[in-house]
Amino acid sequence: MLQDKIQDVFNEPGCATNQAKSAKEKKKGCTKSLKPGAAAGGCAYDGAMIVLQPIADAAHLVHGPIACLGNSWDNRGSKSSGSQLYRTGFTTDLSELDVIGGGEKKLYRAIKEIVQQYDPPAVFVYQTCVPAMTGDDIAAVCKFAAQKLGKPVIPVDAPGFVGSKNLGNKLAGEALLDHVIGTVEPDYTTPTDVCIIGEYNLAGELWLVKPLLDEIGIRLLSCISGDGRYQEVAQAHRARVTMMVCSQALVNVGRKMEERYGIPYFEGSFYGVSDMSDTLRTMTRMLVERGADKGLIDRAEGVIAREESRVWRRLEPYKPRFDGKRVLLFTGGVKSWSMVSALEGAGLTILGTSTKKSTKEDKERIKKMKGEEFHQWDDLKPRDIYKMLVDNQADIMMSGGRSQFISLKAKVPWLDINQERHHAYAGYDGIVNLCEEIDKTLSNPIWRQVRQPAPWESGPSSTLLAAE
């Protein structure tokens, strides 16, 4: 069953890379086989959690030994404007006896306890490697529990060892398609209802975008899953248009929603001024095509014109400060080209970007934008990056938290642009935040100090006493 799902996900026709493959290659899937001893990154369960955990009012229960939740809970920056239940870590904490005797009864009891104590609108149950090996049938337990307790209990069958984080994203999407989306009808619908997929409200980013949608008159019916509520996600099938933010991760959800409910989708990004404007334009155009009032387009253009002139005015002071500053960009997929245009708009020079997680399309896009000379690194080792930084080939590195020490240990400024970051960079205000953060770190006085040689490293001092 799980194998069928995985094959189905690998067959995704909505994915351009997949389209270009032969039947045999398709079967192998999109995850590169991992090299033991030289692999990095999260597992499928991790990916599933990333997608679903931002549904804030639901309980998220991990069925597995302590490692899966105990080592990882409370470590993501997805924000909620209401319920905080999603931040509570629930696990069945399987022991030796559960491994031997099976954990299904314990899982049922755990679901029951959570429902009785917290009364959430739904419980998501995550399968992990060990119970998958011992054969705990979480789908059956969830079905039984849902009947007994009268609540949706959703099995998320993405044990870690089936593949990468990306595959886990997709399997979580499948769980939503199978068990959640389409199960609740909204009280009312409007011609401007949209669903945003793949936006997790990290550091509250969605809140920089939503006021603009409100102003234009677009109703965010459902967000999968940033600042999400179970009922809203379950109503996603009544959206008029779907936007996919992190396209690679949840392309299956967008495409299948089109297939099942006839909702057209588009890929967009909230990063960077021009991408943000493009997104608003595409969204309104598609809504109008589906019957929304034509005035929507004018209102969107009004907002875009105002916000763009405002943002360029606000970015102006940074330009002389950023003149000649070189950025090394290390991020995956859609963010690479999106960030490149955003940063150049503010006057920074981008030396190159990693394209390890980017699709062919992404790479072509960058090439078109930047020309052949622009560096696109596919597989740069940490040591090489460190060397580049030590050799003063860049003024700042921007990457995810895991590679921060490459930069910091080379005593070169670094900025987090990944999921653990504390600042919101989406939308027009977000790009100003980003420039402010870059400026703050570039102009910090520590850089000169920390590069000073220690007293015992410098040559003999010419003055007798080193005191000031």
Add this chain to the structure above:
Amino acid sequence: MSHIQRFPSAAKAASTNPLKMSQPLGAALAYLGIDRCLPLFHGSQGCTAFGLVLLVRHFREAIPLQTTAMDQVSTILGGYDNLEQAIRTIVERNKPAMIGVATTGVTETKGEDMGGQYTLFRQRNPEMADTALVFASTPDFAGGFEDGFAAAVTAIVERLVEPSPVRIPAQVNVLAGSHLSPGDVEELRDIIEGFGLSPIFLPDLSLSMAGRQPTDFTATSLGGVTVEQIRAMGASAATIVVGEHMRIAGNALELKTDVPSHFFSRLTGLEATDKLIRLLMELSGKPSPARLRRQREALVDAMLDGHFFYSRKRIAVALEPDLLYAVTGFLADMGAEVVAAVSPTQSPVLERLKAATIMVGDHSDVETLARDADLIVSNSHGRQGAARIGVPLHRMGLPMFDRLGAGLRVQVGYRGTRELLCDIGNLFLAREMDHESHDHGESHGCGGGSCGCNAV
């Protein structure tokens, strides 16, 4: 782990806001205290990724950690091929002095024969004989962080330490448990060297996890006790064993080398430190350095000044067993009342705890037990519960991801005890001063404006 099950565990099926972390994570931390070591998890890549992120967040350091990247097929058919390929790749790419392997739930459920795989690997790869290789059995579904740390240290002792025909009188071993921070190890080094002795710490996190500035980027641990030093532990005059969970490793070391071991359940507190100093005086035949005498006076003075604020304070503590023992013991020494001691796992040390309620549980149990406490002492994961019930939280242990310098905190010896005494005492002091100025009966959870409120 077949620990005694004397203390009640929570009767819930759903562990809520877990206090427990997994065994392999503890093993990884122990391995990180070995110079040029690369810890390797034998399991799915996610096991490694989660452990790595947690340690990065705590230490704010690059954490070398690799995986055998088991998938479904290798999990069913057996993981030896992945293990061999991983070790070979690591040796070729990173040339570590040691690879420390920790099994996970995935490989332990299958029941991989690690002893057999070690022998097979050595037979098939004679050219890699120079790389030390240590395997520890650390299933995720049994025990916890501390047990994994202990398993790795024991495995290192059993694999690497050699008996010695000679004794180096000034050399002492220290088996440093997971409750000692890199800062604690550094403090102990200072104390022991003050007596003219040269200590070998196993593991030595003070050399690898204390904010190093490398001259090149390495994929292995940067500093720590060297494999050669570990091999030479058999020539030491004595072994100082710190923490109940180090006892098995201590026994293994003594059995193997005949080096007599001296056990310390804790090194936080006046009398606990006195005991250590007495031993060091005896081992070295030297008087205590003047610096330590001054530090002891300062601690005694701090106890006199600070006891007012500790007396009968109601405190809930939730930490790994040996740290739990050290902290509850210290608090009891100061006249505070430990209303609840919550441990993530069973451990023999729990029998010696002084607390009104002792249980094996999670942060949600702390939330219930600490409702009318004056303070909670726990790791950063305690923050949500503490905020909900409005009780201030003093952060100790691991992970501590919302404070700087988590790895360098010192809470052992006279100086470390004094620092801990002042840190916690100041929370109480601030609250009392605050109440006087506001003349207000109701207490506010932040401990006197520390949350930025007006503290009414």
